[in-house]
Amino acid sequence: MYPNESLYSEPSHLPTVERSAERPDKMEEACGVFGLYAPGEDVAKLAYFGLYALQHRGQESAGIATFDSDQVHCYKNMGLVSQVFNEQLLSTLPGYAAIGHTRYSTTGSSLKVNAQPALVDSRLGKLALAHNGNLVNTKELREELTGRGCEFETTTDSEMIALAIADEVNQGKDWLEGALSAFRLCDGAYSLAIGTPDGIMGVRDPKGIRPLVIGLLPGTPQRYVLASETCGLDIIGAEYLRDVEPGELVWITEEGMASFHWNNESKRKLCVFEMIYFSRPDSVVQDETVYSYRMRLGKILAAESLTDADIVIAVPDSGVPAAIGYSQISGIPYAEGLIKNRYVGRTFIQPTQQMRESGIRMKLNPLKDVLTGKRVVIVDDSIVRGTTSRKIVKALRDAGATEVHMKISSPPVTHPCFYGLDTDTQDQLIAARQSVSEIEAHIGVDSLAYLSWEGMLKATGSDPESFCSACFTGDYPIEIPDNMKRAKLILEEAKA
Numbered sequence: 001m002y003p004n005e006s007l008y009s010e011p012s013h014l015p016t017v018e019r020s021a022e023r024p025d026k027m028e029e030a031c032g033v034f035g036l037y038a039p040g041e042d043v044a045k046l047a048y049f050g051l052y053a054l055q056h057r058g059q060e061s062a063g064i065a066t067f068d069s070d071q072v073h074c075y076k077n078m079g080l081v082s083q084v085f086n087e088q089l090l091s092t093l094p095g096y097a098a099i100g101h102t103r104y105s106t107t108g109s110s111l112k113v114n115a116q117p118a119l120v121d122s123r124l125g126k127l128a129l130a131h132n133g134n135l136v137n138t139k140e141l142r143e144e145l146t147g148r149g150c151e152f153e154t155t156t157d158s159e160m161i162a163l164a165i166a167d168e169v170n171q172g173k174d175w176l177e178g179a180l181s182a183f184r185l186c187d188g189a190y191s192l193a194i195g196t197p198d199g200i201m202g203v204r205d206p207k208g209i210r211p212l213v214i215g216l217l218p219g220t221p222q223r224y225v226l227a228s229e230t231c232g233l234d235i236i237g238a239e240y241l242r243d244v245e246p247g248e249l250v251w252i253t254e255e256g257m258a259s260f261h262w263n264n265e266s267k268r269k270l271c272v273f274e275m276i277y278f279s280r281p282d283s284v285v286q287d288e289t290v291y292s293y294r295m296r297l298g299k300i301l302a303a304e305s306l307t308d309a310d311i312v313i314a315v316p317d318s319g320v321p322a323a324i325g326y327s328q329i330s331g332i333p334y335a336e337g338l339i340k341n342r343y344v345g346r347t348f349i350q351p352t353q354q355m356r357e358s359g360i361r362m363k364l365n366p367l368k369d370v371l372t373g374k375r376v377v378i379v380d381d382s383i384v385r386g387t388t389s390r391k392i393v394k395a396l397r398d399a400g401a402t403e404v405h406m407k408i409s410s411p412p413v414t415h416p417c418f419y420g421l422d423t424d425t426q427d428q429l430i431a432a433r434q435s436v437s438e439i440e441a442h443i444g445v446d447s448l449a450y451l452s453w454e455g456m457l458k459a460t461g462s463d464p465e466s467f468c469s470a471c472f473t474g475d476y477p478i479e480i481p482d483n484m485k486r487a488k489l490i491l492e493e494a495k496a
Contacts, residue, residue: 031116032057033130033212034100034232035193035200037252038223044093046225046236047100051081053235054228056280057132058104061115065128066095067195072126076101076115099195101130104422117195118159122166124175125197129165131158132228133189133210134420136480141185161186165194176251179203180262183249188478189271189419191244193226199253202226207269207477208246209419209468211279214257215240224252229283240284269468269477272456273421276410277318277381286462291321296459297409297451298325298379305449306330307377307405311370313337315380315392322409323379330377337371337378337396338364364392372400379407383439384423386430390443397444406443408450411472412436416488418480423471427490 032054034047047064062084063076073093077084081102101116117128135141135157142152142160150163164185168178175196189209194201204212215225215238225238233240244250247266251258271278274285281291301322312332314323317340327334341363376396383389389406396404412431416423426432430439440448453472457464470476474492485492 031101031103031130031132032228032232033132033191033193033226034228035098035130035195035202035226036217036224037097037200038217038225039096039221039254041217041223042090043095043098044090047098048081048085048090049235050225050227050232051100051102053231053280054102055081057228057278058102061103061112062101063103063115063117063130064090064093064098064100065117065119065195066093066099067097067128067197068095070125070197071095072119072128072195072197074117074119074128076112076117078112078115097195097200099128099130099193099200101193114154114156116156116158118154118156118162120159120162120166122169122178124169127162127166127169128195129158129162130193131156131161132191132212132420133205134418135160135186135188135190136418136478136484137187139481139483144185157188161190161192162194175199175201176249176260179249180260183262191228199251200224200226201252202244202250204244204246204248205478206247206263206266207468208243208266209269209271209477211270211274211285212244213240214242214244214250221254222256224257226250226252229279231280231283234282267477268466270466271417271419271421272460272467272469273382273410273417273471275460275467276456281317281321286460293459294318294321294381294409295325295328296461297456298322298327299329300325300455300459301379301407301409301449301451302326302329304452304455305407307407307447307449309375309377309403309405311335311337311374312377312379313370315378316340316364319378319380319409322381322407326377326379326407332377335370337367337376337399338392339367340364364395366395366399368399371396374401375403375405376401377405377407379409381408382410382413383408383430383443384413385428386439386443393444403446404444405447406445406449408448410456411450411453411469413471415471415474417471418476418484418488419468419470419478421471423488425488425490426492432491 034050061078062081065074099117117130119128138157145163164182165179168181190205191210191212192203215233217223217238230240246268247263249260275293279290283290312323312327312334314320393404414432468477
């Protein structure tokens, strides 16, 4: 049992999360991580607000661990950050450093025991680890750790990383040496915030597939912050310093921050879907907001597939910047045609079957007076399964749209992700099974156009080779074991 967890009975209002069969027609992110080393600050409250800003990266569970001298205090539970924590709970998490996590499960099921941060013991004290990403060598790593006598309490690859570090420390290494040795056992995507009694670490895998940034709180002495995105810094008034580089470990203690590049073959391959969909639009990547990038996607999309129409609308919220960009280049007025209920994701009361059959009205409601008699261009960031797109198109036609032309600000998703995004097996990805004209007929639009792969990468304004776009191309930057390929690349295995 973790410290402080015995103080509270299971809150009756918190859900036991089960993965619904009525899944969103989107890629789904694994999690957000947060860490800070800030003696003299209320680190638990700062971590709470950091996680609050990163809530979009995971809505299943949340947790915070704090370090106070030789003591570690931890509380984690199922639910949104605002549901899991309150003032009373945060007051029981004192300390000079904190590690926080908000989770959407990929490896490991949606259970309270798998909530993070993962806590493990070592000869130097407890370690708390928050992980964003997915290892691809979990089978081999579990066998290695089992052979060393490690015992598992969860089903997550995150616990495996924590146990690997603790085991190296138990063999006589210090925290830094133990961590560097452990990372050489791990293959896959991982951005980590790690807490120890001596300081905190920020780590990215050699490809830097998942993001992690460093910030600095105002005042002296210097107090550092780690977050998945810069929006996690902004909310607590921290200044963005830089990204943790691929294959880098930053070690933050009372002496300051030290950097260690532990892999000589590091090469940036940031997930391009971070830019298209996952990251908050106000987060900064490569010295500009994600919002600006998404507007460029829309502008290039308009140049590639101009359609005569009366209005341009977006699927809110992630489609809005691209729709505005499309409108600016095409000269077609932008309008709000769909209103999003931003709180629907915060109810755990399941709708009746009759309510489900009524379509998507719980999440999106069309504006009839805007749409009636109009030829509509609707912009969305992606189509994964095609289920939601079909319902949206029907709702637009029912609201009086005379034509519906769908524009997608990314290429067709044809391959599953193995690096921390929860994607279906390949046979569930509509673009892997059907041509554009077949998808067009399936979702009921007058026309359908995707952004080209070249246009997507051109919009980044940087080296196209610095992004992972495997979900569009099948070109995976980290080798995938055959057993994992067979489990997800079903169509390609069938052809082989």
